[in-house]
Amino acid sequence: MKNFIKNxxxxxxxxxxxVMVLLLAVCGCETDEDQTVATLTNLVLSxxxxxxxxxxxxxxxxxxxxxxxxDGWGNQELQYYTDRxxxxxxxxxxxxxxxxxxxxxxxxxxxxxxxxxxxxxxKFGRFExxxxxxxxxxxxxxxxxxxxxxxxxxWPAAGEIDIMEYRGQQPxxxxxxxxxxxxxxxxxxxxxxxxxxxxxxxxxxxxxIEWGPDYVNFYVDDFLYNRITPEDVTGPWVFDKPFFILMNxxxxxxxxxxxxxxxxxxxxxxxxxxxxxx
Amino acid sequence: xxxxxxxxLRFVFLLSLSMAVFYSCERDFSDDVEFATxxxxxxxxxxxxxxxxxxxxxxxxxxxxTAFRVDNEVGFESEASIRIDVPNANDxxxxxxxxxxxxxxxxxxLSGYDxxxxxxxxxxxxxxxxxxxxxxxxxxxxxxxxxxVTLSTDWVKYVIPIPDPSKLVEERGMLWFSAGxxxxxxFGYTFWMDEVKFERLGNIAxxxxxxxxxxxxxxxxxxGIPITIQGLTQTFxxxxxxxxxxxxxxxxxxxxxxxxxxxxxxELGEVSVVGTGEATITASLANVAAAGxxxxxxxxxxxxxxxxxxxxPSDVISIFSDAYTNVGVxxxxxxxxxxxxxxxxxxxxxxxNGDRVINYTQLNFVGIGFFTDVAPVNATAMETxxxxxxxxxxxxxxxxxxxxxxxxxxxxxxxxxxxINGDALTTDGWxxxxxxxxxxxxxxxxxxxxxxxxxxxxxxxxxxVDNIYFYR
Numbered sequence: 001m002k003n004f005i006k007n008x009x010x011x012x013x014x015x016x017x018x019v020m021v022l023l024l025a026v027c028g029c030e031t032d033e034d035q036t037v038a039t040l041t042n043l044v045l046s047x048x049x050x051x052x053x054x055x056x057x058x059x060x061x062x063x064x065x066x067x068x069x070x071d072g073w074g075n076q077e078l079q080y081y082t083d084r085x086x087x088x089x090x091x092x093x094x095x096x097x098x099x100x101x102x103x104x105x106x107x108x109x110x111x112x113x114x115x116x117x118x119x120x121x122x123k124f125g126r127f128e129x130x131x132x133x134x135x136x137x138x139x140x141x142x143x144x145x146x147x148x149x150x151x152x153x154x155w156p157a158a159g160e161i162d163i164m165e166y167r168g169q170q171p172x173x174x175x176x177x178x179x180x181x182x183x184x185x186x187x188x189x190x191x192x193x194x195x196x197x198x199x200x201x202x203x204x205x206x207x208x209i210e211w212g213p214d215y216v217n218f219y220v221d222d223f224l225y226n227r228i229t230p231e232d233v234t235g236p237w238v239f240d241k242p243f244f245i246l247m248n249x250x251x252x253x254x255x256x257x258x259x260x261x262x263x264x265x266x267x268x269x270x271x272x273x274x275x276x277x278x
Numbered sequence: 279x280x281x282x283x284x285x286x287l288r289f290v291f292l293l294s295l296s297m298a299v300f301y302s303c304e305r306d307f308s309d310d311v312e313f314a315t316x317x318x319x320x321x322x323x324x325x326x327x328x329x330x331x332x333x334x335x336x337x338x339x340x341x342x343x344t345a346f347r348v349d350n351e352v353g354f355e356s357e358a359s360i361r362i363d364v365p366n367a368n369d370x371x372x373x374x375x376x377x378x379x380x381x382x383x384x385x386x387x388l389s390g391y392d393x394x395x396x397x398x399x400x401x402x403x404x405x406x407x408x409x410x411x412x413x414x415x416x417x418x419x420x421x422x423x424x425x426x427v428t429l430s431t432d433w434v435k436y437v438i439p440i441p442d443p444s445k446l447v448e449e450r451g452m453l454w455f456s457a458g459x460x461x462x463x464x465f466g467y468t469f470w471m472d473e474v475k476f477e478r479l480g481n482i483a484x485x486x487x488x489x490x491x492x493x494x495x496x497x498x499x500x501x502g503i504p505i506t507i508q509g510l511t512q513t514f515x516x517x518x519x520x521x522x523x524x525x526x527x528x529x530x531x532x533x534x535x536x537x538x539x540x541x542x543x544x545e546l547g548e549v550s551v552v553g554t555g556e557a558t559i560t561a562s563l564a565n566v567a568a569a570g571x572x573x574x575x576x577x578x579x580x581x582x583x584x585x586x587x588x589x590x591p592s593d594v595i596s597i598f599s600d601a602y603t604n605v606g607v608x609x610x611x612x613x614x615x616x617x618x619x620x621x622x623x624x625x626x627x628x629x630x631n632g633d634r635v636i637n638y639t640q641l642n643f644v645g646i647g648f649f650t651d652v653a654p655v656n657a658t659a660m661e662t663x664x665x666x667x668x669x670x671x672x673x674x675x676x677x678x679x680x681x682x683x684x685x686x687x688x689x690x691x692x693x694x695x696x697x698i699n700g701d702a703l704t705t706d707g708w709x710x711x712x713x714x715x716x717x718x719x720x721x722x723x724x725x726x727x728x729x730x731x732x733x734x735x736x737x738x739x740x741x742x743v744d745n746i747y748f749y750r
Contacts, residue, residue: 135484135515169519172481197480199517262521264486 139168182235331382649728694721
């Protein structure tokens, strides 16, 4: 299963490839090749963003500023995070996280980071969001999770699951990763998924994981593109405790580089919903 | 009898058949109207030209007509490609390579595609001036140009997005290019193109059309003087994340005026000025608003300078006039900015429906030069300098326009000045001056005149100038 996914399915399958797979399936090959994207269907969190204004405060808090060390959240990010409606607001059934180019508290950009820390956390389950991404050099949106014990057990020991990361300068490429002790930052266990004949900034796509005791399955829309298990990580498996959810839109930083003159502002990440199942 | 019966039977059979056919035709027509459509063939060149017919290659005027051939040895994952041998600049057969590939026959329906794509490489790293499609040597209505396409020595895929595919329902211009040797010191090179085809990539997005290169321009408009909207572009972000800006013809745009009783734009981007008042011209492309606008304030017809009298050509040396043949001029504004010049305008002169006028603004001093790349003027046989000046502002006591003529610029230079006092000028009115060259005190030699300065020391800052010529 693991090898098949890792080595054979790099991109969304073309029709001939799909026919081939079906033929192989008909020929009685391993049942492992059936892809079941999501099996967990008991909805436990459903943030649909149906009320205009600020997102539900019972679920969503904010990180404000440039990070505890003032260093762009450890990534040299350039934005100052706020909870102003200019940067985060629900409108017409969609959560808008907007990065703006403006001088603010010493930064050249503003944006927002929402998190469910101390408000919602869960061990295992299915976590997904339907999002339309922004675009442009230096634009870095993410939908991700951190171990809920991060205050006692600092990163990377707490663990991080990046359900969706994306570089605005690569509008067809999604990155899904896990970070933990011995495999964090540039050494994260990571895989790219390339959208063929489409892109992530022109329509909504579902970004999700299904997470169990010894695996994290990564999917986009109805396509499972990666499975990470304890055998894949080069350190202890730390994904066996509650995690909370984060959504943010960074500007600049080590993952994407700085915006350039061609980057259009403002840029907005549109979130239709966030749903969690177990 | 038998015979007749047979005929009747056949008639009945044919009638019923035709009724059936007619009936089914009618059903087809009313249920599902299908319009005549043109070929949707995507390929332009694979291993040979595809569906272009026999007579498809039309080189540009003054280009080397034989620059194109099919190379049967080089290709992208194949053994054939379009080969363009860009000639040396001094090639007697043509100084550059440029041509259109036009279908010899009916056009294609390209509305289902979103880009022209091709692989290309060159014999050296080079920037090809222009590559595009939609040029047919007829209306060129939907011509698209990607400027400055950088080729390397290995095959790379290039994308030229279609600004609005819905416009291309019958297009004959499949490919065009123009390549010169400005960047190679006049020396030629070769480039190849292969797998030239229209594709639906699905990742051409984020359209950002613009008119006037995205600038919001406000200017005075004059009754009856049309203005052509320039700087029409469409920018896309393509799948690689690269922004590609194309030059697009007005045919892709829809123009709008806030007041059609003042100004209106047609499908060619030509703005007609039809009444007094204010109007702003904007545009959209495929329902996306274009950046840039032209705000016109129209109060009057343009007041042109008086037309000079007819003269024997041998009695006139004209620097700037629509009435005579002008000598070559390097510039109408030398922009001597290090010397403190503030003057704008004249680069180029205004073109009011074919009638050229110079408008200097922020004038403190400005020079018209005719000695660098052109022969200086030998005005030895001439007696008089004529010019027409209109001052577009109030004239205060002490205002002046000083004219200075320089001979043999920078080399045993001599010069002379003549000062027009403010009381000889008229606010908002043309005044003609005929100044004896002998009044330019100090100009002892006028056999190599090269510069004419207008100096006001900012006392007068906005003027029109026309009809600058020497005569006898």
